[in-house]
Every structure is written in C-alpha cells, then in structure tokens.
Amino acid sequence: MLLAFRANRAYDRWWEARILWGTLVNTCRNLAVKANAMVHQPDTFHDSFQRLITSFPYALRDHLRAKTDHESTLTVGGKKISARHLPSAIVSQIYETFETWKKEERIQFVDYWMLDEKPRYCSKYVEGASGLRKHQSPLLIGSS
Known part of the structure; x- marks a missing residue:
C-alpha cells in the first residue's frame, strides 16, 4: 500500500512539473509574440x-539542477x-527593457x-518549480 501511495505521489509531482514547464x-x-507585434524596433533589437x-x-x-554554485553569466545583445539566481536576473532585465520602451x-x-x-x-513559475524541487519525497528504505 505504501509503495502504491509513493508511486501515485511521484506521478502527481511529475505531472505538476510537466504542466508548470509547459505553461512557462x-x-x-x-x-x-506580443513584444514583436507591439514594439517597432530594429530587427537586431x-x-x-x-x-x-x-x-x-x-x-x-540549470538553476533547478544546481549545475553551478557560482554566478552564472548570460550575454544578450552585447550586454552581460x-x-x-540567473532566472530572476533575466526577469529583471525584461522589466528594465519594458521601462526603457515606456x-x-x-x-x-x-x-x-x-x-x-x-x-x-x-517569477511565479520559478517559485513553483523551486517548491517542487525542495519538497522531494523521502526515499523508501525498508518494506512493511
């Protein structure tokens, strides 16, 4: 019974992550698509x-897989x-771009x-995915 519960719980978590990733x-x-249609900028921009x-x-x-313990760097349009926490930095850069356009x-x-x-x-997806990663089910060590 415990094994069936754990399998169902694992599937539920996988399904929740799949929905979250697809929505992201x-x-x-x-x-x-919206930015391309609304903002008239050069193609390079x-x-x-x-x-x-x-x-x-x-x-x-990469952040969720903890591939790096140090600062991550991304170069976009000549700007580093x-x-x-690179995902939050990217969201901040998107907001800065919106402010510039405005x-x-x-x-x-x-x-x-x-x-x-x-x-x-x-930002909400980062929070949801981090929550899924942090609250992993404990391993089943013995059998009852």
Whole structure:
C-alpha cells in the first residue's frame, strides 16, 4: 500500500512539473509574440530581446539542477547578465527593457500593461518549480 501511495505521489509531482514547464514555455512564447507585434524596433533589437526571453527556461532548468554554485553569466545583445539566481536576473532585465520602451514612448501604457503580466508569471513559475524541487519525497528504505 505504501509503495502504491509513493508511486501515485511521484506521478502527481511529475505531472505538476510537466504542466508548470509547459505553461512557462507558452508564456515565454506569448511574450515574444506580443513584444514583436507591439514594439517597432530594429530587427537586431528584437533578436536580442527574444534571446533574453528564450534563455529564461534554460536558465531556470540549470538553476533547478544546481549545475553551478557560482554566478552564472548570460550575454544578450552585447550586454552581460551575471547573477547567482540567473532566472530572476533575466526577469529583471525584461522589466528594465519594458521601462526603457515606456520612457522612450515606443509602447503605450496599455501595451505596457499587457506585456507586464508575462514576466510576473515567469517569477511565479520559478517559485513553483523551486517548491517542487525542495519538497522531494523521502526515499523508501525498508518494506512493511
């Protein structure tokens, strides 16, 4: 009975992680599509912004797998982003880009409001994925 409970619990956690990851990828894709449609910038600028967006899931994956114990670095558009928590640094850089667009009047307030929701979701996904990773089920050592 205990083994069946553990198998079901493991499957539930796997399914929750799968849904979370799929939603994260869709959110990043939607952010890239919206930014491309709303902001009229040179193609090189769009390329660097989309590189920033697409690097987020990879940075989160590496952060969750604890591949590095030191600062991670990402270079986007000639600008280096270094941080111990690279996913949060990427979200911060996305927000800085939005603020720049708003100040330069490249986007309207309504566009800013529509774009603003996506990075907030990315931060929630980091929290959810970190919670899944931290609360792992204990190993079953004996049998009853």
